[in-house]
Amino acid sequence: MSKVVDLTAILTPNPGKIERIVALFRAVEKAAKAGEPGTLRYEMHKGIKDKNGGVEELVVREVEEAMQTHIAGSDCQVFIKAMEAESLCENVKVIFHKPIVGVESRL
Numbered sequence: 696m697s698k699v700v701d702l703t704a705i706l707t708p709n710p711g712k713i714e715r716i717v718a719l720f721r722a723v724e725k726a727a728k729a730g731e732p733g734t735l736r737y738e739m740h741k742g743i744k745d746k747n748g749g750v751e752e753l754v755v756r757e758v759e760e761a762m763q764t765h766i767a768g769s770d771c772q773v774f775i776k777a778m779e780a781e782s783l784c785e786n787v788k789v790i791f792h793k794p795i796v797g798v799e800s801r802l
Contacts, residue, residue: 712784724738736757
């Protein structure tokens with residue numbers, strides 16, 4: 696069985712850059728949806744400003760092999776290069792995690 700990778704990337708956007716980040720993310724999300732069957736969850740959440748300072752979160756859950764395909768993909772590379780070249784974020788922190796207790800949806 697393939698190993699599942701869970702990670703959260705916490706992005707702190709520079710002022711006025713959130714729209715560009717979301718636009719880039721949408722292209723990566725479409726590529727993940729269309730051509731990465733091992734991607735189990737891939738979404739962006741906007742932080743509630745008065746609760747956590749407006750931090751944006753990128754939540755990814757995918758099979759390990761799919762993660763390598765994802766990172767090497769052209770849309771993801773465009774996203775990564777733009778993040779650096781355009782100084783889109785003040786800070787990016789990636790946290791890898793695994794569940795130790797809990798329940799997944801049973802809908």
